[in-house]
Amino acid sequence: MKIRTLDTGEHRAALDLFHDSLHQPPVADRDWSSLSESLEPGGVRGAFRDDRLIAMHQCVPSDIVVPGGELVPLSVQFRFAVRAGHTRRGVGTTLMTAALRATPEPLAVVRPSEGGVYGRFGFGVATRCRDLVIDRRRAVLAAEVPSGGDTYVPVPGEAAGLCGEVYGHTRSRPGSIGRRPWYEQLMDRDLSAAGLFPRIVVHTGSDGPDGIVRYSVRGTGGGATARTVLDVDEMHWRTPRAWLGLWRFLLGVELVDEIRLRSRPLDEPVEWLFTDPRVCRVTDVRDEVWLRTVDVLAALRARTYGDGGSVVMDVHDPVLPDNSGHYLVGADEVCRTREPAQLTLSVNSLAAIYLGGVRPSALAAAGGVVALDSTALSTADRLFRTDTEPWCGTYI
Ligand SMILES: CC(C)(COP(=O)(O)OP(=O)(O)OC[C@H]1O[C@@H](n2cnc3c(N)ncnc32)[C@H](O)[C@@H]1OP(=O)(O)O)[C@@H](O)C(=O)NCCC(=O)NCCS
Incomplete structure (x- = not known):
């Protein structure tokens, strides 16, 4: 087996291999231009047997906030896959070991879809997160909850790139990683492919935007069980005032039965906002980032x-x-x-x-x-x- 860095001309075949390993179809021509940016030159490794690509692994350079606030160079590792018919024969281990030996950064992270894969390569669960559901019709803010600051809804043209920009301003927790410029475009593509219409709300503090939430509203169930759900897929804030301003906005969105939030920090004090803390249910707690x-x-x-x-x-x-x-x-x-x-x-x-x-x-x-x-x-x-x-x- 031969392992080498792929040329950009080989990236599409590698992405097709990755999609196939997740039981997804090959990349459509209309999607390739936005996806190709995410395969950064020099960052994709392939394993070949008899000149046929049988596995891929990708990494991009980034940085991570560590305790004390230092930004430390980081390798973000993702899109790790072995072609069907070649799995469970040591190919993945050889490729990942080669990738780790060549990693120049002192730290690496993965966000695995399977929890059983990365422990053997020396990764450990370094951050965890929780999913929440708020019964919005019963949610009443406690009297002592402060007002929060001003929020605004940018017009669609203004919203492009805003999540990444505000995320960048709010990074202070250990574990927060630098975001790639192309990430937002991929998120937008995935949300619209799922038929969702994302909206963005920005909180402005004394020195500009300091909080942001992106959400989509959709219907679930039917007949007597029909519910209107507001799904939050991103929420970032730098100050408690920004967090409160965004929460007040979300709770004020009309015609909504439930607010669902995915992958939130474990210590975000959402349940403490309400007169009845049971309107906030924790529906999952799980590993978020695996660090090496x-x-x-x-x-x-x-x-x-x-x-x-x-x-x-x-x-x-x-x-x-x-x-x-x-x-x-x-x-x-x-x-x-x-x-x-x-x-x-x-x-x-x-x-x-x-x-x-x-x-x-x-x-x-x-x-x-x-x-x-x-x-x-x-x-x-x-x-x-x-x-x-x-x-x-x-x-x-
Ligand atoms: C995960 C994957 C990249 C591993 O590559 P591989 O060549 O099959 O792995 P190896 O043969 O080197 O096996 C290494 C070990 O990982 C185990 N392993 C492989 N896939 C696993 C999985 N999904 N869950 C748990 N363990 C797994 C193997 O059983 C083996 O364990 P052992 O050393 O105790 O026998 C490959 O199986 C794959 O592409 N799977 C489908 C896509 C996928 O799940 N990608 C990972 C996203 S997080």
Whole structure:
């Protein structure tokens, strides 16, 4: 099997292979011009057997906010597929291993459609999210909820690119990644292919737009079970005032029975807005972003740590063995060390604790971290702790 970077002339065949692996038809001519932009030159790898393309893997360079606020170079990995008839024979493992070995960024992420694929490559669940349904007819805002600021609905011509622009202004949480310029166009295409008519509402603060929501309204069910649902597919905000302004707008949209929100941060205090918190139901909680520390030392040095002394961790990384070894981690110093380890963990567990999404002691209870010293777990909890839940909020 041969692995190499594909030329742009080979991108369409690779995308067809990817679509086929998801049981979708080949790319239609009318869609190719918008989709081709998303296959960035130099970012698509293929595996060949007897000169036939049998697998693809794509990555794009980006950045990610880590605890402390630093923007760290990131490889976003996606469109990973092996041609039907060639799966489960090691092709995917060979291709992904080659891609990780060639990744120059210290961190990589995937947003997998299957949860069982990426653990073996050293990725771990670093952010999680939840889906909400609001019973809009029963939802009454509590008296103490502040007013929020001004919102406006841009005319269609003004709306192009606005989600990405405002998203860019609101990025502060650990886990938020840089958005590609072509992403919005793909989202618009998918929404209109699904027959939806998306609307955008912008919140303006003292220094311009600081919040945005995009939603579509659709009917579900029929007869006595007919419901009108307002589906929020994007909502980003920088200040609580912007968040409140957007919520007041959404709750005021007429003729709506339910408001549904997908993939929201775990600590967004929606249920606290209402006199009856049960009008807000959590319908799902799941993994959002899987992270990989491609260069463990650089990744550990990029984030800040809470006060709490230091800890020596023995990290195991069978896929990128140069990462394996002992690391001293403290608020003042992060380095490789020969000191005896106090904690041992896989590179997957390191990814899970890295953005603050789970405490080392919680992972230890599940076996993901092993403590060799009685105080090390509480020290690690203090070091890796963050004030907000990590969350990404975009795909690419
Ligand atoms: C997922 C995929 C890229 C893996 O490539 P592959 O060549 O089949 O994988 P490998 O043969 O190298 O197998 C690696 C391991 O992953 C496992 N695996 C493969 N696909 C899996 C899946 N969907 N869920 C769970 N495990 C999976 C294999 O069983 C194997 O496990 P083992 O090492 O314990 O035996 C390929 O199966 C594929 O294209 N599937 C359809 C599209 C898809 O699901 N893409 C991933 C989007 S997240």
